[in-house]
Amino acid sequence: MKKQLLYSSFLLLIGCTAVAQNRDAIKFSQTINKDNAYKHLSVLASDEYEGRETGKKGGWMAAEYIKNHFKSIGLKGPVAGDYFQPINLVSYGLSQIVTVDGQPAEALNDFFIMPKTVSAKGFAFNANSILFAGYGLTKDGYNDFVDQTLTGKVVMIFKSGEPGSTAPATASLRNSSALNAKLKYLAEQNAQAVLLIDPLVDNMPDNVRGYLQSEEMVLKNKETTDRMEVAQPMPVISIGTALANKILAGASTSIETLKKKIADSGKPSSQEIKISVCASATKVENKVRAENVLGFLEGSDPKLKREVLVITGHYDHIGITPDAKGDDKINNGADDDGSGTTGVLLIAEAFAKAKKAGKGPKRSILFMTVTGEEKGLLGSEWYSENPVFPLENTITNLNIDMIGRGDKAHESDNNFVYIIGSDMLSSDLDRIGKKANKTYVNINLDEKYNNRTDPNQFYYRSDHYNFAKHGIPVIFYFNGVHDDYHMPGDEVSKIDFPMLAKRAKLVYFTAWELANGLKRPVVDKNDDGTPKM
Known part of the structure; x- marks a missing residue:
């Protein structure tokens, strides 16, 4: 009886598994x-x-x-x-030009512009002088902008670092919050554009170069179109040491000279530099299949x-x-x-x-x-x-x-x-x-x-x-x-x-x-x- 019951249960289990x-x-x-x-x-x-x-x-x-x-x-x-x-996919390349004293600079070797910071309308400026404003700092006991008028000016500053610092130039590159604070201040003061003296330009990693050369790909819909149309507060151009020194030569000085002067005196060395700098950037839209x-x-x-x-x-x-x-x-x-x-x-x-x-x-x-x-x-x-x-x-x-x-x-x-x-x-x-x-x-x-x-x-x-x-x-x-x-x-x-x-x-x-x-x-x-x- 028990044996028969056990056998029947076994058949029932097989049946349930088959159903499952x-x-x-x-x-x-x-x-x-x-x-x-x-x-x-x-x-x-x-x-x-x-x-x-x-x-x-x-x-x-x-x-x-x-x-x-x-x-x-x-x-x-x-x-x-x-x-x-x-x-509906489009890509945006960047047509970018910078000239100093009438001489063209080379994109990615002398300067770069972050593609996503340029709106669909692009930008252009033609300045007869540049305001060098050191480290772009405003803090207790030290202010690179004291007695300076920023409205409508193209301002050149060091991307990172502080007066007298012995840290490598790249040490504070990751401190984006400090840079953002500088740029926010300049935008609020109605600066026309900013030139950032950036060590990254002098020794650009391959992945960064590849990113800057690539085209931004986006869906062409209302949301992205609206975003692309939004104008940035002001153009920001990253420049290398050579291009910065070419600009500073208009005042018979250089990066190292100014850094030493600021460090030795503990005071800003902001100054107007009489030299022409022109720049433009435009988005180039291409349809992507x-x-x-x-x-x-x-x-x-x-x-x-x-x-x-x-x-x-x-x-x-x-x-x-x-x-x-x-x-x-x-x-x-x-x-x-x-x-x-x-x-x-x-x-x-x-x-x-x-x-x-x-x-x-x-x-x-x-x-x-x-x-x-x-x-x-x-x-x-x-x-x-x-x-x-x-x-x-x-x-x-x-x-x-x-x-x-x-x-x-x-x-x-x-x-x-x-x-x-x-x-x-x-x-x-x-x-x-x-x-x-x-x-x-x-x-x-x-x-x-x-x-x-x-x-x-x-x-x-x-x-x-x-x-x-x-x-x-x-x-x-x-x-x-x-x-x-x-x-x-x-x-x-x-x-x-x-x-x-x-x-x-x-x-x-x-x-x-x-x-x-x-x-x-x-x-x-x-x-x-x-x-x-």
Whole structure:
């Protein structure tokens, strides 16, 4: 009797387990495997794709590859019949000129202007004299501006340091609050412009030079247009030692002479220097071709198919670094985010095969690889402002950004993935995602970064956030950063393909539950994490 009861209980347990695991979900997940992952990633992260930078040839090649895959597996192009959603992206270069006594100075060698400090209107000035005002200090017992009129003047000051200081010139460069205080004072006194004598110009690091040479890329929408139109309080130009001494030669003096005089006397040595200095800077706007790539799978349930699950990964990366050390200059971005893009392609194919077999999801799924993530989440921001499907019908965003490797915290066991955001807005989504993992995949779900106070701010640093800020529940899947993050060493050869496939399967099974569930995840938390009343 007991033996028979035990046997019956065993059969019941098997039956319950079989019910818990959906056989169709398992069947169609088989296309998500390491071999198919390698097939896609070996193309997307190849040297031929030149690091897939937004607005460059490699990025366009990646977009075409993804589009062709979506088309080949039977997904529909939901953007008026197309797979591309163009984003209104522009770049701003800086045309900048400085002349001293009629002689042109060389940008980045003699001077530089921070691009973001120049409005769309630009600036220009033509001064017949310069006011040298030492360290630009106003404090008890010492005032570089005493008896000086600043209104309408071009003022030249040392960016950092104090009278008599023996510290290296670069020692206080990081003290931005002190510099900001100087600039604020000069703006309040209606100075026309400021020339900062800056040691950084004399020995400029490659990364700073690269930043100053790069073009600022922004979405062309009302918010950015309004921001670009805002005029700065006054132009600020950083100049090197050589250019500063050329200006000071108009008064037969030099930087070292003036520093010694101020240090020895303990008094300012501010003075008017009769020399002409002209400068101008203008923003040059260029249209950038960039597009999100969308593939749509319509749901099978007449009532539920209007609801849409969105699965995302960004296909762009940071392109080529000409001054990178060594022979390899291409940032292939195999992990960031070739791995996530590959995951989206694999999951899309699995669901497409399910639909062809008559087992398609009840709700619709939008598979979207976005561009411009590395430029500031621009592609996903554009979609959230110009959604192809109403945001109120979007039930969840599952975002995949780096699932092909691991970090130092998991060197001994790579069977993990960080999940971020799953419980930020919806307890339902958190429960569904963790249940899918327990039922099908059994990966260690690390929630170390699943909070808004994480110093790394990962919750705000990938494309899911442009859905979360609109109240749409999200899960961000992530394997952490590593030594090759944003470096040419992020190569296909270093990818853990079995784990890439396993993490992609976790997203797939979570998506299966969401797309076929009786109800969409309830949003029961506010953006700050407090319960909705």
